[in-house]
Amino acid sequence: MQYIQPRPSSIVAALYTARDLGVDLAILHGPSGCSFKHARLLEEDGLRVLTTSLGETEIILGGQDVLEKVLIEAEEQFHPTRMAVVGTCVSLIIGEDMEAAIRNSGITTPTIAIEVHAGFRENIEGVMAALEPAAEAGWISEDELDRQRRLLAAANETERLRGAACKSYIQPSRGDLKHVVAARLMECVREGKKGVAILNAKKETAYMFADILLALHETSPDADITYYANLEDAGLDKVRRDAARIREGLREGGIDPELHGALDEYGAMGETFGTILQEQAPGFAVIAGVPHAIPPEYTEGIEVFSVTNGPRQVEPLKAIGHEHVVVEVDLHPKTLGVSEIVESEFGAVLRSMQ
Structure with a gap:
């Protein structure tokens, strides 16, 4: 293209x-x-x-x-x-x-x-x-080189199919108003709907995307929500260190997510997390990081709350049926050089609604 x-x-x-x-x-x-x-x-x-x-x-x-x-x-x-x-x-x-x-x-x-x-x-x-x-x-190792080559191809295919590279030009957008989306999410929780929260983030961006899960748990500790995250111990040294720190931060916040994939496997996790959504059949799903990795056939009938850091990702997410899309615009510079979870704008809005 x-x-x-x-x-x-x-x-x-x-x-x-x-x-x-x-x-x-x-x-x-x-x-x-x-x-x-x-x-x-x-x-x-x-x-x-x-x-x-x-x-x-x-x-x-x-x-x-x-x-x-x-x-x-x-x-x-x-x-x-x-x-x-x-x-x-x-x-x-x-x-x-x-x-x-x-x-x-x-x-x-x-x-x-x-x-x-x-x-x-x-x-x-x-x-x-x-x-x-x-x-x-x-x-x-040569094995790690081959692994990285496969993961990069998967990430590239995700972007080509449903990401910021799916069209020759995509109008950037700041997404939906965070307080409106947060209010609807809290409404789903109060109605007793079953929820799934997924962290599928790319490398160090997970330091902020993980805060979405923490904020949801803090504001709704007794809700019927199951947490998943791509924080397995695999990849290059820095990726492993970041995953370990974020796992510890989540556990300190009361979340022990089920782990699927590593922080460099975000582009290849669509089928895995999609299958989980099908099996769980939740009333709503919160997907933070790279939500477009999950093919749309897995999210049909689910009210999806997506959190991305790409203004050009809003239109493609809406096109595959994600009803609510919010953008963490300043995420990247705020997650460089950090060693613990960083508060997100959407997380702060959620907390303000307690």
Whole structure:
């Protein structure tokens, strides 16, 4: 499909994957402004991002010497445990040999070169560009590489079928008014309807989406609601740590959810959670994170309350029959660098109605 709306960057995806691989210093080999916003955000999450600041001179004469100097300075000044050199459109165009620069620099810090640029239509290409050299370096196993490849394909298919990539352009929306949706949810609880609450969230976004479950339990502790979450212990190291912390936070809040899938399996959990909905046959369902992973045939006849962080996800969710859709607009920056569950706007509204 030819998209006419902005799509996630493969360079940014490579940076996030480097973070998940335990890299604590990344060097963007390109202009100083490349991926500026996300680089600054990732520094809030423990990944120091430097740049070789390539300009007109380097574009003409090459920037390998500059990269070698930055590698040496990075090691001497910051003493990282792992580094990654992340390519850009400029490094691709001028044909930079980033592997050679790493070798010639003489650094001893374990370092991988991620050959990536922004010309890919799918950001998962950036994820694989980071995972493949990580597997070659022995940072992850071949089995984990194959697992990640399968999960990325499933996530991509979910977005293509029912997500923000299902149309060439989707009008962004802030969703339904949170207080109106919260009032209806509390009404379902007061009417004694059976409920199911599902956390199916992507990686660190679960730190806020999990709060939806906590708020529901706090406001309706005696309600007939069963809780499920994709918080199993699997995936890259950071994903496992985040899942463990969120599980503990939920249990401290009085919720011991039934676990299905890991935080990187959100795109592949549609059939699993859909089958649960069919078996439980609830009067209502609250689905936080990636609600569109669940095919619509599983939610027919159920009043669905969806919580997403994508303004372009509202229209597709409404199209598959989700009656109530709310958006946590500032979720992403609020969940970087955190180690415990963060209060959500919708959760705060629910709590205000006690």
